[in-house]
Amino acid sequence: MAATSLRRFGRSLCWVSRRGLSTSCDDKVVQQNGKSMNLYSAINQALHIALETDTRAYVFGEDVGFGGVFRCTTGLADRFGKSRVFNTPLCEQGIIGFAIGLAAMGNRAIAEIQFADYIFPAFDQIVNEAAKFRYRSGNQFNCGGLTIRAPYGAVGHGGHYHSQSPEAFFCHIPGIKVVIPRSPHQAKGLLLSCIRDPNPIVFFEPKWLYRLAVEEVPEHDFMLPLSEAEVVREGSDITLLGWGAQLSIMEQACLDAEKEGISCELIDLKTLIPWDKETVESSVRKTGRLLISHEAPVTGGFGAEISASIVERCFSRLEAPVARVCGLDTPFPLIFEPFYMPTKNKILDAIKSTVNY
Amino acid sequence: MSFSATKLAQPLTLNTTALITKQEGLEVYEDMVLGRTFEDMCAQMYYRGKMFGFVHLYNGQEAVSTGFIKLLKKEDSVASTYRDHVHALSKGVSARAVMSELFGKKTGCCRGQGGSMHMFSKEHNVLGGFAFIGEGIPVATGAAFTSKYRREVLKEADCDHVTVAFFGDGTCNNGQFFECLNMAALWKLPIIFVVENNLWAIGMSHLRATSDPEIWKKGPAFGMPGVHVDGMDVLKVREVAKEAIGRARRGEGPTLVECETYRFRGHSLADPDELRDPAEKAHYAARDPITALKKYLLENNLASEPELKAIDKRIDELIEDAVEFADESPFPARSQLLENVFADPKGFGIGPDGRYRCEDPKFTEGTAHV
Numbered sequence: 001m002a003a004t005s006l007r008r009f010g011r012s013l014c015w016v017s018r019r020g021l022s023t024s025c026d027d028k029v030v031q032q033n034g035k036s037m038n039l040y041s042a043i044n045q046a047l048h049i050a051l052e053t054d055t056r057a058y059v060f061g062e063d064v065g066f067g068g069v070f071r072c073t074t075g076l077a078d079r080f081g082k083s084r085v086f087n088t089p090l091c092e093q094g095i096i097g098f099a100i101g102l103a104a105m106g107n108r109a110i111a112e113i114q115f116a117d118y119i120f121p122a123f124d125q126i127v128n129e130a131a132k133f134r135y136r137s138g139n140q141f142n143c144g145g146l147t148i149r150a151p152y153g154a155v156g157h158g159g160h161y162h163s164q165s166p167e168a169f170f171c172h173i174p175g176i177k178v179v180i181p182r183s184p185h186q187a188k189g190l191l192l193s194c195i196r197d198p199n200p201i202v203f204f205e206p207k208w209l210y211r212l213a214v215e216e217v218p219e220h221d222f223m224l225p226l227s228e229a230e231v232v233r234e235g236s237d238i239t240l241l242g243w244g245a246q247l248s249i250m251e252q253a254c255l256d257a258e259k260e261g262i263s264c265e266l267i268d269l270k271t272l273i274p275w276d277k278e279t280v281e282s283s284v285r286k287t288g289r290l291l292i293s294h295e296a297p298v299t300g301g302f303g304a305e306i307s308a309s310i311v312e313r314c315f316s317r318l319e320a321p322v323a324r325v326c327g328l329d330t331p332f333p334l335i336f337e338p339f340y341m342p343t344k345n346k347i348l349d350a351i352k353s354t355v356n357y
Numbered sequence: 358m359s360f361s362a363t364k365l366a367q368p369l370t371l372n373t374t375a376l377i378t379k380q381e382g383l384e385v386y387e388d389m390v391l392g393r394t395f396e397d398m399c400a401q402m403y404y405r406g407k408m409f410g411f412v413h414l415y416n417g418q419e420a421v422s423t424g425f426i427k428l429l430k431k432e433d434s435v436a437s438t439y440r441d442h443v444h445a446l447s448k449g450v451s452a453r454a455v456m457s458e459l460f461g462k463k464t465g466c467c468r469g470q471g472g473s474m475h476m477f478s479k480e481h482n483v484l485g486g487f488a489f490i491g492e493g494i495p496v497a498t499g500a501a502f503t504s505k506y507r508r509e510v511l512k513e514a515d516c517d518h519v520t521v522a523f524f525g526d527g528t529c530n531n532g533q534f535f536e537c538l539n540m541a542a543l544w545k546l547p548i549i550f551v552v553e554n555n556l557w558a559i560g561m562s563h564l565r566a567t568s569d570p571e572i573w574k575k576g577p578a579f580g581m582p583g584v585h586v587d588g589m590d591v592l593k594v595r596e597v598a599k600e601a602i603g604r605a606r607r608g609e610g611p612t613l614v615e616c617e618t619y620r621f622r623g624h625s626l627a628d629p630d631e632l633r634d635p636a637e638k639a640h641y642a643a644r645d646p647i648t649a650l651k652k653y654l655l656e657n658n659l660a661s662e663p664e665l666k667a668i669d670k671r672i673d674e675l676i677e678d679a680v681e682f683a684d685e686s687p688f689p690a691r692s693q694l695l696e697n698v699f700a701d702p703k704g705f706g707i708g709p710d711g712r713y714r715c716e717d718p719k720f721t722e723g724t725a726h727v
């Protein structure tokens with residue numbers, strides 16, 4: 001794993017001016033047949049490929065028939081027919097239970113939950129059935145073909161119920177993988193990997209980036225490896241770790257810190273479970289400092305798990321306590337969203353206090 | 358009126374004995390105009406960037422809110438959905454308090470803490486807007502249990518309060534709906550389940566999402582009356598509502614009422630509303646419940662044009678005033694962010710100096726936690 005990240009040293013990054021962290025643009029494939037697209041189009045393309053390459057793949061959920069509220073499933077029903085791409089009634093627990101049954105029969109069940117906030121009615125099915133299907137049946141059955149897609153995170157004005165980041169809940173259930181992309185290219189490659197992975201996966205899509213993040217994405221069928229973190233920016237003074245939409249905020253903080261002479265290494269974790277401890281560990285061994293940032297409330301967030309693991313592994317190498325810049329321990333607020341959020345300035349302040357510890 | 362599995366969907370019958378007194382007619386008209394005008398103003402304010410969150414308007418469905426809620430007492434409770442502004446208004450929450458809430462202001466009915474999909478009023482027994490599909494139904498069922506318990510176990514003879522739960526057609530395919538029909542019938546609770554069947558759940562047509570689209574039939578299946586009523590006709594809704602509320606008050610148990618209605622705007626203000634057939638929209642636009650009531654009042658000499666115009670004008674002024682009030686009201690203090698997470702703020706968000714940590718100017722510097 002460390003070797004993988006080393007191979008990425010020296011890569012130049014191509015940032016788009018809009019919000020959203022781009023994938024590196026020196027990828028030869030991208031240059032050959034990449035096409036500029038936003039994140040929802042990249043998801044849409046991945047779904048087209050998934051259905052095209054596997055006749056036992058199905059896409060379903062609330063409103064997906066007409067393209068979904070975020071347009072991610074546009075054109076799928078026309079192309080693949082209503083028996084493979086279909087609307088479900090408004091019943092999340094039923095949707096996921098149904099998806100588990102479909103997957104257990106050897107299919108690829110790609111279920112959409114309209115907003116991650118609405119995944120909780122299905123929580124029981126995910127925790128008690130999906131996660132334990134293989135284990136409980138002594139490997140006679142599994143629902144590895146199950147992928148649950150759900151838009152998560154802040155959008156600037158979403159209020160209590162259209163903004164939450166529930167990823168940590170799903171990291172506490174052995175048997176489920178959790179994956180979150182940071183950009184269109186990543187979204188396409190990771191989603192295809194998730195759909196084809198032999199384990200049930202919850203794939204959270206940063207909805208703030210659906211339209212805002214634009215980058216070159218290869219048109220062809222490709223997959224990006226799960227459980228491999230990526231060093232997206234090299235540095236020597238502190239390691240910054242995050243996922244999803246937060247990566248672009250952290251990148252801005254890195255640039256500001258650089259102006260003050262602090263060299264930050266930025267890592268995109270991408271797969272939260274099972275996570276790439278080696279890449280994170282080798283970076284922290286190098287920098288001696290770690291800052292983790294996520295939108296979800298700090299207490300019990302996945303940052304806490306990472307912090308504990310890294311302290312266990314790198315205790316003697318750490319030169320400062322692990323910093324966490326996260327959402328506040330409150331419900332996601334209405335008008336105080338900017339105040340709740342782990343903003344660039346909060347990250348910058350924490351970088352400085354960690355480096356000067 | 359016979360209740361079990363009766364289908365009531367005749368067109369508005371005119372020139373019969375008046376179904377409503379003049380005073381009632383004017384009150385009902387005023388409430389519907391209030392709902393409509395308020396929502397139109399919301400659209401304007403939303404596009405001007407005055408509102409936060411997702412905003413779902415009620416235009417077209419006024420006969421349901423007015424038809425039921427205007428028959429309730431203050432002590433009766435109402436549970437709503439994310440399309441909740443008008444239910445709150447009908448229940449007596451002031452336009453000022455609702456508008457301010459939408460603006461995220463301190464003077465809002467929830468102190469600006471919730472916004473559009475989160476209308477609550479302790480004073481008026483509005484149990485909340487529930488933004489998650491189906492979640493208000495069990496809450497309403499629990500509230501109804503309280504009324505029954507107070508009356509039957511605690512022997513509070515005057516506690517004949519009822520609860521009305523409003524929700525959509527799409528929501529009727531959610532398990533919580535069925536779970537609650539069972540509980541309410543099992544325990545004979547004083548509750549009315551009011552389905553606002555506007556034929557669509559965002560982009561899903563009711564007819565394509567539901568095995569048996571006649572929702573009212575699910576009442577008898579659980580042992581309670583089920584009624585279908587023309588939800589574009591406030592007088593018919595009132596008639597059905599009277600019977601159902603009376604039944605609940607008398608301790609005779611729950612009723613399921615399906616009101617066939619239509620929303621005149623997109624699902625939310627973010628919805629371009631491209632999926633619904635223009636002919637379907639035109640069909641229901643021609644059955645505007647406010648226009649229909651107006652016609653009825655005039656034709657039955659229950660009101661004159663000038664009287665109705667005066668109401669329209671009064672409501673326009675009321676809404677203008679609500680906007681001005683909301684606009685001028687202050688935003689809540691920063692401490693609002695940390696208040697009310699727990700009952701006791703001590704140990705949460707309070708610094709050693711006894712003040713909320715977020716009031717500390719250094720709070721934004723990242724390393725401070727609540």
Ligand SMILES: Cc1ncc(C[n+]2csc(CCOP(=O)(O)OP(=O)(O)O)c2C)c(N)n1
Pocket residue numbers: 062090092114118121440488489490524525526527528529553555557558559624
């Ligand atoms: C648990 C949950 N799942 C999904 C949603 C997204 N959603 C919001 S409104 C809606 C459609 C509801 O339709 P209906 O019950 O008919 O009510 P209407 O909007 O027509 O008033 C959906 C799917 C939600 N709010 N909650």
Ligand SMILES: [Mg+2]
Pocket residue numbers: 525526527553554555556557558559
């Ligand atoms: Mg509906």
